Amino acid sequence: MTVLLTGADGYVGWPTALRIASRTDDRVVLVDNLARRNWVEEVGGTSATPIATPEVRLEAAKEVYDLHNLSFVEGDLTEKTFVDELLEVHEPDAVVHTAAQPSAPYSQINGERANYTQHNNLQATRNLLWGLDKHDLNDTHFIETTTTGVYGAPEFPIPEGGATMENQGERDNVPFPAMAGSWYHLTKSHDAANMRLAHKQFDIPISDVRTAIIYGTQTDETAADPRLSTRFDFDYYFGVVAHRFCAQAIAGYPTTVYGKGKQRKPFISLEDAVEGLARLALIDPDERPDDHVVYNQTTRAISIVEVANTIAEVGDRFDLNVSVEHFENPRDEDETHKMEIENERYMDLIGEQRQDFAAGIYNILETLVEHRETITCYEDRFLPGVLDDWEKEPANEKLAYDNNTELTSDAN
Ligand SMILES: NC(=O)c1ccc[n+]([C@@H]2O[C@H](COP(=O)([O-])OP(=O)(O)OC[C@H]3O[C@@H](n4cnc5c(N)ncnc54)[C@H](O)[C@@H]3O)[C@@H](O)[C@H]2O)c1
Numbered sequence: 390m391t392v393l394l395t396g397a398d399g400y401v402g403w404p405t406a407l408r409i410a411s412r413t414d415d416r417v418v419l420v421d422n423l424a425r426r427n428w429v430e431e432v433g434g435t436s437a438t439p440i441a442t443p444e445v446r447l448e449a450a451k452e453v454y455d456l457h458n459l460s461f462v463e464g465d466l467t468e469k470t471f472v473d474e475l476l477e478v479h480e481p482d483a484v485v486h487t488a489a490q491p492s493a494p495y496s497q498i499n500g501e502r503a504n505y506t507q508h509n510n511l512q513a514t515r516n517l518l519w520g521l522d523k524h525d526l527n528d529t530h531f532i533e534t535t536t537t538g539v540y541g542a543p544e545f546p547i548p549e550g551g552a553t554m555e556n557q558g559e560r561d562n563v564p565f566p567a568m569a570g571s572w573y574h575l576t577k578s579h580d581a582a583n584m585r586l587a588h589k590q591f592d593i594p595i596s597d598v599r600t601a602i603i604y605g606t607q608t609d610e611t612a613a614d615p616r617l618s619t620r621f622d623f624d625y626y627f628g629v630v631a632h633r634f635c636a637q638a639i640a641g642y643p644t645t646v647y648g649k650g651k652q653r654k655p656f657i658s659l660e661d662a663v664e665g666l667a668r669l670a671l672i673d674p675d676e677r678p679d680d681h682v683v684y685n686q687t688t689r690a691i692s693i694v695e696v697a698n699t700i701a702e703v704g705d706r707f708d709l710n711v712s713v714e715h716f717e718n719p720r721d722e723d724e725t726h727k728m729e730i731e732n733e734r735y736m737d738l739i740g741e742q743r744q745d746f747a748a749g750i751y752n753i754l755e756t757l758v759e760h761r762e763t764i765t766c767y768e769d770r771f772l773p774g775v776l777d778d779w780e781k782e783p784a785n786e787k788l789a790y791d792n793n794t795e796l797t798s799d800a801n
Pocket residue numbers: 395396397398399400401402420421422423424425426464465466467486487488489490491509513534535536537600601602603604629795
């Protein structure tokens with residue numbers, strides 16, 4: 390068996406690679422074009438945790454875990470010939486597709502970034518799906534991390550998959566993954582629809598993993614050696630809300646919550662996200678619930694005020710003295726939206742939650758106190774609009790604030 394993992398240099402991809410490789414003797418082929426490193430540099434940010442090159446990481450994986458089944462291919466998945474060659478040579482039994490430009494604020498900077506994000510994400514996924522069909526790999530299990538952001542914030546509990554629609558007395562089950570509110574999130578709505586179509590037309594088994602906001606700096610495998618660390622971003626464009634709040638706490642800033650901050654968003658720890666992806670990559674086809682499955686990859690919805698208060702409480706254990714300040718809300722939003730999201734299928738997959746939110750925040754702060762100097766040196770990156778030559782300052786910043794589920798600059 391061979392597993393192909395795309396986006397393997399990323400925050401989620403790298404720890405997923407280690408977990409999959411440590412659970413099988415089969416080959417795990419990693420692919421990335423290292424674009425994330427460039428985007429973060431472009432916005433003047435940096436990873437708080439120093440990150441090694443893919444070559445050094447693979448060497449460390451051999452030394453620390455005796456993993457000889459990992460290999461790395463550098464390449465751009467938007468190039469069809471590259472993807473065709475990759476699939477023809479490796480003939481994967483499972484593809485775990487985590488490669489994407491994943492930042493909503495970045496996708497909203499200007500039209501160029503919106504075009505880039507939509508082209509990059511959609512073309513990569515289409516190349517993989519059409520490539521699987523072209524090379525008769527129609528039994529290959531295709532697993533993609535989309536996002537819970539495709540659901541928007543409906544008033545009803547979000548089902549794990551489609552919804553029932555009723556019109557003129559008739560009812561049917563329909564997908565509703567097109568409520569995204571940023572140019573990035575909409576790439577995942579399109580991907581969800583394209584995967585559905587690929588399943589219908591090419592008969593490819595699909596797991597559409599709707600990933601929530603991920604928190605954490607480490608998994609069991611990455612914690613063993615600094616060369617195995619995954620990245621941790623805390624700037625406006627690439628830092629998810631809980632991560633940026635933690636970095637702000639380390640730098641001595643109060644945590645600011647707009648209004649009541651009672652609106653809830655779905656979250657999951659890195660540990661629990663990686664576990665689900667590894668299990669799916671290695672799942673026996675007979676154990677898959679179906680051939681087109683949606684998983685809501687979240688353990689719980691959490692309010693922004695709870696995020697802030699947890700950081701303040703856990704921060705006390707590191708003598709951080711974090712205050713939580715409430716400001717008048719400049720956004721037009723329901724500050725009490727009580728998101729409810731079904732996740733039974735995902736919880737069945739992983740068995741149990743491995744790291745709750747408070748433990749995740751402890752893990753983050755424990756890591757970040759070691760990198761306080763990096764954070765204070767880059768603390769101006771907590772704010773948007775740092776590059777003068779951008780065609781347009783992020784005037785649609787409010788849109789990013791309002792709509793973005795997992796990557797945003799403020800109390801989300
Ligand atoms: N981190 C979160 O909170 C979160 C939440 C919801 C969904 N997701 C999704 O999970 C996946 C992983 O997210 P992440 O946080 O690890 O992001 P990341 O940017 O750290 O990882 C994505 C990786 O894909 C690579 N990549 C992008 N375009 C590529 C291309 N054309 N060819 C080859 N490689 C390419 C990047 O270089 C990067 O290393 C993404 O699909 C993202 O949309 C993440």
